Amino acid sequence: EKGGYPHYMLKEIMEQPRVLYETYTGLMSSRELEKAAEILASADHIFVTGAGTSYHAGLVFAYFMARIARRPVITFISSEYLAYRSLDHSNSALVAISQSGETIDTLQAVRSFKSSGGRVVAVSNVVGSTIPRESDTTVYTRAGPEIGVAATKTFLTQVLALTSIALALAVHTGSLTKAEYTEAMRELRNASHAASSGIDRSIRLVELLASSLRSKNNIYVLGRGLGVPLAYEAALKIKEVSYIHAEAYPAGESKHGPIALVEEEFPVIFVGVPPEDELLEKLQSNVMEMKARGASTIVIGTSSYRELEGVDFYIDVGNYSEILAPYAVVPPFQLLAYKLAVMLNRDPDKPRNLAKTVTVE
Ligand code: M6R
Numbered sequence: 001e002k003g004g005y006p007h008y009m010l011k012e013i014m015e016q017p018r019v020l021y022e023t024y025t026g027l028m029s030s031r032e033l034e035k036a037a038e039i040l041a042s043a044d045h046i047f048v049t050g051a052g053t054s055y056h057a058g059l060v061f062a063y064f065m066a067r068i069a070r071r072p073v074i075t076f077i078s079s080e081y082l083a084y085r086s087l088d089h090s091n092s093a094l095v096a097i098s099q100s101g102e103t104i105d106t107l108q109a110v111r112s113f114k115s116s117g118g119r120v121v122a123v124s125n126v127v128g129s130t131i132p133r134e135s136d137t138t139v140y141t142r143a144g145p146e147i148g149v150a151a152t153k154t155f156l157t158q159v160l161a162l163t164s165i166a167l168a169l170a171v172h173t174g175s176l177t178k179a180e181y182t183e184a185m186r187e188l189r190n191a192s193h194a195a196s197s198g199i200d201r202s203i204r205l206v207e208l209l210a211s212s213l214r215s216k217n218n219i220y221v222l223g224r225g226l227g228v229p230l231a232y233e234a235a236l237k238i239k240e241v242s243y244i245h246a247e248a249y250p251a252g253e254s255k256h257g258p259i260a261l262v263e264e265e266f267p268v269i270f271v272g273v274p275p276e277d278e279l280l281e282k283l284q285s286n287v288m289e290m291k292a293r294g295a296s297t298i299v300i301g302t303s304s305y306r307e308l309e310g311v312d313f314y315i316d317v318g319n320y321s322e323i324l325a326p327y328a329v330v331p332p333f334q335l336l337a338y339k340l341a342v343m344l345n346r347d348p349d350k351p352r353n354l355a356k357t358v359t360v361e
Pocket residue numbers: 050051052053054055097098099100101102103106149150151152236240356357358
C-alpha cells in the first residue's frame with residue numbers, strides 16, 4: 001500500500017504533483033472559493049489559525065492576503081486563541097486550517113470564535129470531519145489520506161487552497177481585475193509542475209546534503225518574506241522526523257541574538273524565493289555574516305539565487321513566480337528531512353512522541 005516506496009512519507013512527498021492537480025481541479029469545479037470569498041469580503045477583521053504545519057500554511061495565507069488581496073490578516077496558533085476570546089467577533093471572519101479537521105486546539109478556537117458571533121471558513125482535507133461541520137463553509141484540499149505523521153502533501157495542498165482563497169477575495173473586492181484573476185489561476189495550475197521540478201532537481205543533491213548534515217546537532221533555516229513560513233515548515237519537518245534540532249527565524253533577526261550560536265561548520269540553510277529583486281541583496285548580506293563566523297552555508301531556492309556569493313551548497317529548484325515558488329522550494333526540504341531520518345535509522349512515518357491527530361489539549 002506504500003506504492004512501492006519504503007515509507008509513507010516518501011510516497012506522500014512524491015504524490016504531491018498529482019494531489020496538487022486534484023486539489024486545483026476540485027477548487028475550480030466547486031463553489032468553495034466563492035463562498036469563502038463572500039464571507040471574508042464582508043468581514044472587518046480577518047484571522048487565520050491552525051496548529052503546526054497548518055499554522056505555517058496560515059502564515060503563507062497571511063502573506064498572500066497582504067500582497068494580493070491587500071487585506072491584513074491576524075495570525076495566531078490555535079492553542080493561543082484565548083488572547084482573542086473576549087473580543088466581539090460579530091464583524092470578523094476566521095480561517096481555520098486543519099488537515100484532519102479534528103485537532104482539539106483548532107476546534108476550540110473555532111467554537112470560541114463562533115460563540116462571539118464570528119463566521120468561520122474551514123480549510124480541511126477530511127470531508128465531514130468536526131471542524132468543517134462546525135464552520136460556515138469549507139474549502140477542501142484533495143490530498144487523499146495522509147498516513148505519515150509528518151504533514152507533507154497536505155501542507156502544499158493547503159497552500160494551494162489558501163492562495164486561491166486570497167485570489168478569489170482579491171477579485172471579489174476589486175484588488176484584481178477579472179483578467180488578472182483568470183491569469184493568476186491559470187498560473188496556479190502549474191503548482192503541480194513546480195512540485196515535480198522541486199523533486200526532480202533535488203532528489204540526488206539532497207542525498208549529499210543529508211550525509212553532510214547527519215552528524216550535526218543544530219541547523220538554522222533562514223528566509224525572508226514568503227521564505228519565512230517555508231523555513232518554519234522546513235525546520236519542523238527536519239526536527240520531527242530526524243530529531244536534529246532545527247530552528248527557523250527571519251534572516252534579518254540573526255544580529256538580534258541567534259548568530260551568537262554560530263561557530264565553525266554550523267549549518268545554515270537559506271530559503272531563496274521571489275521577489276528576488278527585493279530579497280537577493282539582503283539575503284546576500286545574511287549569507288556573508290554567517291560565512292564570516294565560519295558557518296556552512298546552504299541555499300535552497302530559485303535559480304536567481306545562483307548569483308549569491310559565499311554559498312557552499314546550492315539546490316536550484318528552477319525559476320518560479322511568487323505564487324508558484326512554494327511548490328518548488330518545499331519538496332527539497334521534505335526530502336532532506338526524510339533522508340536524514342532514514343540515514344539516522346529513525347522511522348519517518350512514526351516519529352517518537354507524536355500522534356497524527358492531536359485530540360487532547
Ligand atoms: O490535522 P491538523 O492539520 O489540524 O494538524 C495540525 C498539526 O498537528 C499538524 O500539522 C502537525 O504539526 C504535523 N503533522 C507535523 O508534520
